[in-house]
Amino acid sequence: MIDSSAFQGKKAKYYTLGCKLNFSETSTFGKMLSDMGVLTAEKDEQADICLINTCSVTEVADHKCRQAIHKMVRENPGAFIIVTGCYAQLESEKVSQIQGVDLVLGSNEKANLIQYLNDAFLHKDDDALHQYHSVKTKDIKSFQPSCSRGNRTRYFLKVQDGCNYFCTYCTIPYARGFSRNPTIASLVRQAEEAAAEGGKEIVLTGVNIGNFGETTHESFLDLVKALDEVDGIQRYRISSLEPDLIDDALIDYCSRSQKFMPHFHIPLQSGSDEVLKLMHRRYDTKLFAEKVMRIKQQMPEAFIGVDVMVGSRGERLEHFEACYDFLNSLPVTQLHVFPYSERPGTQALNIPYVVDEKEKKRRAKRLLALSDEKTQAFYAQFIGQEKQVLFEKAPRGKAMHGFTDNYIRVELAPAMAREEYDNQLMTVRLGEFNHDHTALRVQNIVEE
Secondary structure, eight states: OOOGGGTTTOEEEEEEOSOHHHHHHHHHHHHHHHHTTOEEOOTTSOOSEEEEEEOOSSHHHHHHHHHHHHHHHHHSTTOEEEEEEHHHHHTHHHHHTSTTEEEEEOTTTGGGHHHHHHHHHTTOOSSOOOEEEOOOGGGOOOOOOOEEOTTSSSEEEEOOBOOSOOOTTOOHHHHHOSOBOOOHHHHHHHHHHHHHTTOOEEEEEOSSGGGTTTTTSOOHHHHHHHHTTOTTOOEEEEOOOOGGGOOHHHHHHHHHOSSBOSEEEEEEEOSOHHHHHHHTOSOOHHHHHHHHHHHHHHOTTOEEEEEEEESOTTOOHHHHHHHHHHHHHSOOOEEEEEEOOOOTTOGGGGOOOOOOHHHHHHHHHHHHHHHHHHHHHHHHTTTTOEEEEEEEOOOTTSOEEEEETTOOEEEEOTTTOOGGGTTOEEEEEEEEEOTTSSSEEEEEEOOO
């Protein structure tokens, strides 16, 4: 039984670390609390409830989570502090003992956040409760639906959670459990609700979304086709797809679709087949290259982002050079570069060769320079062309930004910006780079 009167008029603050999926879930938590009568605290206000949604992809992420918790406790004395997310799942008891923390919810329990909060909130006194609730990986079964916008123009629709891959360097399956998903019908309904609220673009998020269908015996391509039929939504983006799960039929379908954008994000992790084997990845560089080339063959203007890890255990210098050369040879657009971080309990700790931190930074710097080179070259191809851009709200007097179908960031000068352009698809002519080369300027708006 939930006593909603205990929540009425309370003010809450939220802090999110990590991936888009976490941001989407935090937004959903905020809506759940709002439905109970909880208001969002202003930046300088003290909150009655603080929720921190954590990440644990690296040791740096763990450290940032602890810093965020300490800051929330310090700035909101007496507030009820809830911690959830991946770090909360992996280190539930440890997190619960942090000064000021009242409630820690693991990956299975966060779906029932309001009930847990209600039960604990009523018993809160001047001291922290230090309660924690979590289950083992095999028992993480719940799915927390999420289709939320937060403060952004785009909606983020959670279509899948968990992962069955257990790569040697990764803790995500332990933190989020095995792959699971809701039905296509329920996701279509959420997309229809987003359209009814005025949403025009939806990003499909999850942990391993190409594995969609484990629970319901449907397929990711079936989901794509169903969402393509939703009236009102004009754009979809697929957040990330494992190379071995990018079906050729999916590429072909997206190339014909008016709604699924020519924009792919594909985790590579290493361009060395020897390192991919050490990581227990389920593909080799040949398959990865084939998928990239098929996308570019079908959609020559496609933006392709790639995740790549440097300095993993076993990555000798010759392996890194092979990775660099491989990425340099591919028509990819942008690299998301991550230095390897040792994670307790992972199989990677059994691999003997260790790369020192200085060398990791050197390798990361080289790949980031390659990424900048590729992104600049990709953007430059479209200078002078007309493209549709979905603009996002900006503070008065500031430049507006938005993205083309193929994910080129576009900047509209303050003198040209209008409030009514927010969440509007507009055709523009692309001009030169902005001052820091992070976007192309709008040369002029093309009258329809």
